[in-house]
Amino acid sequence: MKESLAKKSIEYRKRILKYIYKAKAGHTGGSLSCVDVLNVLYNRIMNVGPSNFDSPDRDRYVQSKGHCVEALFVVLADQGFFPESELETLCQYNSHFIGHPTRKVPGVEQNTGALGHGLSLSVGMAIAAKLDKKDYQVFTLMGDGELAEGSNWEAALTASHYKLDNLCAIVDYNRLQISAPTRDVCNTDPVADKFRSFGWEVVEVDGHDLDALEATFRKLPFAAGKPSLVIAHTVKGKGISYMENVLKWHHGVPSEDQYEQAQKELDSALLAL
Amino acid sequence: MGKANLEVFSETLQHIAESNRDLLVVTSDSRGSGKLVPFAQRFPDQLVEVGIAEQNLVGISAGLASAGKQVFAVSPACFLTARSLEQIKNDVTYSDNAVTVVGISAGVSYGALGSTHHSLHDYAVLRAIHNIIVCAPADNFETEEAVRQAAALNQPVYLRFGKRPMPLLRKDVPFVLGKGRVLQEGKDLAIVATGEMVHPALEAAALLNESADIEVTVISMHTVKPLDTELLIQVAATGMPILTVEEHSVYGGMGEACASFLLQEGFHNRFQVMGIPDEYTVTGSQQEIFDHYGLNGQGIMEVAQQLLGVSQEK
Numbered sequence A: 001m002k003e004s005l006a007k008k009s010i011e012y013r014k015r016i017l018k019y020i021y022k023a024k025a026g027h028t029g030g031s032l033s034c035v036d037v038l039n040v041l042y043n044r045i046m047n048v049g050p051s052n053f054d055s056p057d058r059d060r061y062v063q064s065k066g067h068c069v070e071a072l073f074v075v076l077a078d079q080g081f082f083p084e085s086e087l088e089t090l091c092q093y094n095s096h097f098i099g100h101p102t103r104k105v106p107g108v109e110q111n112t113g114a115l116g117h118g119l120s121l122s123v124g125m126a127i128a129a130k131l132d133k134k135d136y137q138v139f140t141l142m143g144d145g146e147l148a149e150g151s152n153w154e155a156a157l158t159a160s161h162y163k164l165d166n167l168c169a170i171v172d173y174n175r176l177q178i179s180a181p182t183r184d185v186c187n188t189d190p191v192a193d194k195f196r197s198f199g200w201e202v203v204e205v206d207g208h209d210l211d212a213l214e215a216t217f218r219k220l221p222f223a224a225g226k227p228s229l230v231i232a233h234t235v236k237g238k239g240i241s242y243m244e245n246v247l248k249w250h251h252g253v254p255s256e257d258q259y260e261q262a263q264k265e266l267d268s269a270l271l272a273l
Numbered sequence B: 001m002g003k004a005n006l007e008v009f010s011e012t013l014q015h016i017a018e019s020n021r022d023l024l025v026v027t028s029d030s031r032g033s034g035k036l037v038p039f040a041q042r043f044p045d046q047l048v049e050v051g052i053a054e055q056n057l058v059g060i061s062a063g064l065a066s067a068g069k070q071v072f073a074v075s076p077a078c079f080l081t082a083r084s085l086e087q088i089k090n091d092v093t094y095s096d097n098a099v100t101v102v103g104i105s106a107g108v109s110y111g112a113l114g115s116t117h118h119s120l121h122d123y124a125v126l127r128a129i130h131n132i133i134v135c136a137p138a139d140n141f142e143t144e145e146a147v148r149q150a151a152a153l154n155q156p157v158y159l160r161f162g163k164r165p166m167p168l169l170r171k172d173v174p175f176v177l178g179k180g181r182v183l184q185e186g187k188d189l190a191i192v193a194t195g196e197m198v199h200p201a202l203e204a205a206a207l208l209n210e211s212a213d214i215e216v217t218v219i220s221m222h223t224v225k226p227l228d229t230e231l232l233i234q235v236a237a238t239g240m241p242i243l244t245v246e247e248h249s250v251y252g253g254m255g256e257a258c259a260s261f262l263l264q265e266g267f268h269n270r271f272q273v274m275g276i277p278d279e280y281t282v283t284g285s286q287q288e289i290f291d292h293y294g295l296n297g298q299g300i301m302e303v304a305q306q307l308l309g310v311s312q313e314k
Helices: A005-023 A028-045 A066-079 A084-089 A118-132 A150-161 A182-186 A191-197 A210-218 A256-271 B005-019 B037-042 B054-066 B085-094 B122-127 B140-152 B195-212 B229-237 B254-264 B286-292 B297-308
Strands: A060-063 A138-143 A167-173 A201-206 A228-233 B023-027 B047-049 B070-076 B099-104 B133-135 B157-160 B181-184 B189-193 B216-220 B223-225 B242-249 B271-276
Touching: A005 A028, A005 A066, A005 A084, A005 A210, A005 A256, A028 A066, A028 A138, A028 A167, A028 A210, A028 A228, A060 A066, A060 A118, A066 A084, A118 A138, A118 A150, A118 A167, A118 B054, A118 B085, A150 B054, A191 A201, A191 A228, A201 A210, A210 A228, B005 B023, B005 B037, B005 B140, B023 B054, B054 B070, B054 B085, B054 B099, B085 B099, B122 B133, B122 B157, B122 B223, B122 B242, B122 B254, B133 B140, B140 B157, B181 B195, B189 B195, B189 B229, B189 B254, B189 B297, B195 B216, B195 B242, B195 B297, B216 B229, B223 B254, B229 B254, B242 B254, B242 B297, B254 B271, B271 B297
Parallel strands: A060 A138, A138 A167, A167 A228, A201 A228, B023 B047, B023 B070, B070 B099, B099 B157, B133 B157, B189 B216, B189 B242, B242 B271
Antiparallel strands: B133 B223, B181 B216
C-alpha cells in the first residue's frame, strides 16, 4: 500500500535525524524545514526518478542551499536512486555522501554547497529547455539567508528577461541563519516584493502543508512568461519540539537522549496520523 | 601580420555554428569586445546575453552545458577569472560541466585602463583548480586549432585571448592541446613562451643568433595546464638554460609550473622566469607595458644573455 505523503514526511525526518546522529554532523534545522517541500516535489510534482535520470526531458532539481543535503539524500534514497543503507557512510572517509550534494550521488543534478549558485545554474537549464522547445521544468531551492548573495539577483534579472516560466525557485523561508535571525543579519525582507519587482510571479504558502504545497506547484507556471517563486513559510527544526525555531539547531547534532526524544516525538506523530 | 586572435576565435565559432545548433556563445555585455557581433548577427538564437553579471554568466553557462549545450562563456579575462572564479570552480569544473571559459582582452591588453582590467593572475588561480585545461594561443593558427579542439572536447577549458593583431607564425607544426610546439630548434638555450609572448621570444632568438651565433630552441607552451612534461624533460635533458616568458605575474604562472616540475624531476638547468613582476603594474598601451618590463625581443635577449653568462658587448 502506498504510504501517504504525511507519513513520508515523518519518516524522512526520522531518517534525517538518524543519519545526522550517526555521522555526528549535518544541517539539522534546515533539513527539517525544507523536507516537506522535497517530499511534495519528488513524490507529486517532478517527472524525475532513477528510470529517467539520463533523459534530456527529465525535470531538474537543483538544491542551491546545498548544506541541507540530508533532506535531499533521504528523499533520493526513498525514490530508489540508491539503497538507503549507503547513507550509513554519511560524512565518513571517502564516502560520496558528504555534507553537500555531489553528482557522485545518483540523482543529484549539480554539485552545490557554496550559496548563491543554484539559481544561475537553473536559469541556464531553463534557457536550454526554451531553446530546445522542451517542456521540462527546473526547480531550485534556496534559503532566505542565502538571498544576501548578489548572484541570486543577477540570476533573478536574467530569469525574467528570458521569460522563464519553466523555472520555479522556492525559498525555504525559515527566518533563521547560522548566527542569528535573518532579519538581524542582513534583512532580505520583503522577499515577495523584491522578486515581484524583478518580474517574477510570487506565491506564498505554508511550507509544511503538504496539500497546499502540492496545490501551489500544480498551478505552475503562476503566470505565462514569468518565472515563478514559491515562498515556503517554514519552521527551522520542524517536527522536533526542542529544535523548532532554535538557532543552535542550524547544524546542531542531538545527544543520545535528545535523539531518542526526537524519535519518540516522531513515532507519536506517526501514530497520530 | 594576421588578425587579432579574438577575430579568429569569432570566425571559428561561426564555422562551427554552421553545422552545430547546440553551440552557444554566452556573453556579459561583451559581444563587441569579444568580436562577436558578426556571430550574433548570423546566429541570433545561439547567443545568450546575460548583461554585466559575470558570476551569473558562468553559472548560466554551466546550466546550459548540463542540458547538452556546447557553451563558450565569453567575458574579459580580468573579471571572468576573478569575480566568477567560484562559479568556474564549483559550477564548471567541480560539477564537470563542459564549458569553454573564454577570457578576452587578457593579460595587459587593456593596458591603460589599469589593474582592474588586467588579468595577470588567471593562470595561477586556474592552475590550482582541478579539471580545467588552461590554454593561451599564440597566433591565429593556434587560435583556430584551440577553439576547434576545445569545442570537440567534452570537458572544461579556459582559453585566453589578447586583442591586438598577431604575426603569423608557423603552421607546419601541429597544434594539440596539452602538447607544446617546438617552433625552432637550437642547442644553446630554450625559450619557453606562452600566448602573445611567443612572438617576442622568436624575435629574441633571432637577435641572439645574429649577434652571437646563439642557437635557440623556441617553444610555444600554449597549454599552461596540463603542461607538456614530456617535452620539458626532452629540453631539460640537453642541459640548456631555460628561459620562460609569459604575459602573467611571475608568481604562479607557466614559468613557475615548468620550474616546479623540472626541479622535482631532478633537473638543475639554469632557469629564469620572465613575466610581470609583483608590483603595481605600470600603465600605458600593452606594448608600452611590455617594453617597460622588457617583455620584447630586446629585453628577452638581454635576460637570455645574462642567463647564458654572455656579456652584452660580445
